[in-house]
Amino acid sequence: MTTPPPAEVLRAFDATGTARPVTGGQGVTWRADDVILKPTWNPAETRWRAGVLAELPDTADFRVARPVPATTGDGTDWVHGGWEGWHVARGREDPHRVDDAVATGLAFHAALRRIDRPGFLDLRDDPWSRADRIAWGEEPAPMADPLLDAILADCRPVRLPSQAVHPDLLGNLLYADGLPPAVIDWPPYWRPVEWAAAVAVVDARCWYDADTGVIDRWSRLPAWPQMLRRALAFRYATDLLRAPDGRASAESRRVHGDLATLLAARGG
DSSP states (O other), X not given: OOOOOOHHHHHHTTOOSOOEEOOSTTSOOEEETTEEEEEOSOHHHHHHHHHHHHHOOOOSSOEEOOEXXXXXXXXXXXXXXXXXXXXXXXXXXXXXXXXXXXXXXXXXXXXXXXXXXXXXXXXXXXXXXXXXXXXXXXXXXXXXXXXXXXXXXXXXXOOOOXXXXXXXXXXXXXXXXXXXXXXXXXXXXXXXXXXXXXXXXXXXXXXXXXXXXXXXXXXXXXXXXXXXXXXXXXXXXXXXXXXXXXXXXXXXXXXXXXXXXXXXXXXX
């Protein structure tokens, strides 16, 4: 867990209570009153995301966590002192609700269809961004791995439009009675919406015991078999890049390998 936000940051985001750590994620998030505070890794990305979500209307199909502007003597900004603030959204996570996650993602992404591509995407060099480029053949894998090689060998070119998407929806939706799911912790990527849906299905199948029927239930989405392969390559390559020795854990190899075998048997 990181150190808590300093008092000056709390004042800037109008969070007057005691900051307490929030479980989950990367262990860097704090809550004070009804404000979520977390370190800002990329100010350009934070400002872009906050600007989009501040203006995006809620619908009957989704809500979004709203950004909190920081106010100082210099005016207002979405970033202050290396921190960003977000209003608390009601609800609880439930990563077993994969069909709800896919449906919510499709509605959320439809609302983002006209958003322009942000320039900061070209500058990101974290394991997730690199794994994304590896999965789409835009960057070579820095390591030899038989499973990753096999997954990528089955990938074929697709012709689908790309746009701003949230590729981590399964664990970043909050469900509350009487309300549509709330989208939180959006890491923007620029890919087809079908790929973002496939990532949720891959995560559910690999880590939350989802039955194989979830693959069939969303097979109406364009290029679905290929989107699943790209999503699987993305998740497995991320594990490889995050491992200190460049080797995924035995559990990661097992669950991703089992799904790779299933997809290979189905073809497409």
